[in-house]
Amino acid sequence: MAQEDRTPRGGSDGRRAHRGQSATNLRTFLLAALALCALLVAGCGAAAGPTTGTVVIGVTSELLAGADIDLLRVVLRAGGDVVHEDALAKKNGQLFFPREFFFSDLEDGTAVEISLEAFGADDAERPLLTRTASTRVIGGRTLLLQVRLERECVVAPGAATCPAPQTCVAGGCSAPDVDPRQLDPYSTSWNAGAEPDLCKPADGGEPVVIVGEGQADYFPLDDLDEVQVEAGPQGGYHIFVAIRLKNLRRSGSLTVVHGVVPELGYAIEPLEVIFTLDPDEGGFCKLAGLRFRLDGERKIEELLGKVVEVEVTVSDPDGDAGTGRRAVTLSQTIL
Numbered sequence: 001m002a003q004e005d006r007t008p009r010g011g012s013d014g015r016r017a018h019r020g021q022s023a024t025n026l027r028t029f030l031l032a033a034l035a036l037c038a039l040l041v042a043g044c045g046a047a048a049g050p051t052t053g054t055v056v057i058g059v060t061s062e063l064l065a066g067a068d069i070d071l072l073r074v075v076l077r078a079g080g081d082v083v084h085e086d087a088l089a090k091k092n093g094q095l096f097f098p099r100e101f102f103f104s105d106l107e108d109g110t111a112v113e114i115s116l117e118a119f120g121a122d123d124a125e126r127p128l129l130t131r132t133a134s135t136r137v138i139g140g141r142t143l144l145l146q147v148r149l150e151r152e153c154v155v156a157p158g159a160a161t162c163p164a165p166q167t168c169v170a171g172g173c174s175a176p177d178v179d180p181r182q183l184d185p186y187s188t189s190w191n192a193g194a195e196p197d198l199c200k201p202a203d204g205g206e207p208v209v210i211v212g213e214g215q216a217d218y219f220p221l222d223d224l225d226e227v228q229v230e231a232g233p234q235g236g237y238h239i240f241v242a243i244r245l246k247n248l249r250r251s252g253s254l255t256v257v258h259g260v261v262p263e264l265g266y267a268i269e270p271l272e273v274i275f276t277l278d279p280d281e282g283g284f285c286k287l288a289g290l291r292f293r294l295d296g297e298r299k300i301e302e303l304l305g306k307v308v309e310v311e312v313t314v315s316d317p318d319g320d321a322g323t324g325r326r327a328v329t330l331s332q333t334i335l
Contacts, residue, residue: 050108050139050140051107051139052105052106052107052108052137052140053105053106053108053137053138053139053140053142053143054103054104054105054106054141054142054143054186055106055137055142055143055144055180056101056102056103056142056143056145056186057100057101057103057114057145057147058099058100058144058146058147058190059097059098059099059101059114059116060097060098060146060147060149060191061118061148061149062150062151063118063128063129064276065095065097065276066090066095066276067278068128069090069095069118069120069128070089070090070119070121071088071089071095071118071119071124072087072089072095072116072117072118072119073117073119073127074086074087074088074101074114075114075115076101076103076112076114077114077115078103078106078111078112078113079106079110079111080111083103084101090275096251096274096276097251098191098251101114103137106137107137107139108139108140109136109139110136111134112136112137113132113133114133114134115131115132116131116132116149117129118131118149126155126157129149129150129153129154129155129168130161130168131147131149132165132167132176133145133178134176134177134178135179135180135183136180137180138181142186143186144183144184144190145178145183146190150168150170152168153170197249197250198250198279198285199245199246199247199248199249199250199277199285200248200249200316200320201247201283204246204247205247206247206322207245207246207247207314207320207321207322208246208247208322209243209244209245209248209313210324211241211242211243211310211312211324211325212241212242212243212244212326213227213239213240213241213328214240214242214288215240215289216288217242218242218243218244218280218286218287218288221326223326223327224307224327224328224329225328225329226329226330226331227330227331228331229294229300229334229335230334231335232291232293236293236295237293237294237295237300237303237334238292238293238294239292239294239330240288240290240291240292241257241290241292241310241312242286242287242288242290243255243286243312243314244280244286245285245286245287245314245322246283246284247320247322248285248314248315248320248321248322249317250276250277250279250285251276251277252274252317253314253315253316253317254272254274254314254316255272255273255275255287255314256272256312256313256314256315257270257310257311257312258311258312258313259292259294259308259309259310259311260308260309261298261306261307261308262309263306264302264303266298266303268292268293268308269293269296271290271292273290275287290312292310300334304330304331304332304333304334305329305330305331305332306329307327307328307329307330308328308329308330309325309326309327310325310326310327311324312324
């Protein structure tokens with residue numbers, strides 16, 4: 001009698017087919033998971049880390065603006081290209097320290113450089129000193145690179161200068177490049193307290209402004225004192241106003257001169273300048289040679305001998321301001 005075949009249908013072949021299908025499904029799942037991870041990683045990579053940054057150059061000087069330095073030529077380069085050039089002169093009120101120069105929103109790794117040439121009043125062709133400094137941008141950060149103009153680096157006539165690309169630092173020749181990882185984050189108060197301000201000591205008190213006269217120096221005035229009217233080089237007529245003041249910043253302060261002739265109801269066009277203040281005795285500073293033009297809507301003949309109420313306001317970068325007033329009598333003659 002034939003034996004009954006008890007082997008289950010599908011047997012080992014069925015099990016192999018089942019295992020093969022499971023492996024295929026697992027491979028499909030793993031490939032999908034890997035693709036999803038790749039998308040997530042790519043998305044996170046695109047959003048990770050800003051790609052632009054900023055470098056602020058903070059310039060200070062041991063040489064006095066308007067005394068030692070009459071003109072400062074500035075060249076800024078980013079990625080090897082010139083992005084800004086300027087000539088900062090005392091006569092137009094642009095020469096003061098500290099100064100800030102910005103390389104804003106540049107790509108990570110961009111090389112930035114500043115070149116400074118300081119000139120005295122006696123020689124507009126040969127710089128007193130030349131200073132360069134460079135670094136690189138780090139994405140997502142705003143860095144401060146401090147540059148100081150030092151007396152030790154003033155070049156004597158006929159003396160050798162540092163061979164390019166080196167620059168003078170502390171009296172010696174050094175490489176101009178600074179590793180950006182060594183730089184501090186930029187803060188608006190980066191120079192606060194670095195040097196005492198002779199015109200604004202920390203405990204000085206309220207601002208004081210006293211109005212006087214003088215072209216080369218400050219000379220005091222009493223109310224109704226006579227001041228000399230002078231002919232200007234370009235056809236106008238003026239008086240020289242001078243001021244003595246304290247508790248206002250020596251550099252970067254805005255000086256505004258107003259004048260009114262009450263008898264005629266005539267308001268003289270204001271004079272606005274930014275000049276570095278000169279130290280004076282007793283904790284005061286001074287500023288002379290403010291050429292205050294008188295004529296404009298009125299002819300000078302109408303103004304001679306009249307009383308002018310002069311008001312001078314000085315506002316410094318800290319937001320502090322002081323005002324001084326003096327009524328003066330214009331001379332009957334023109335010098």
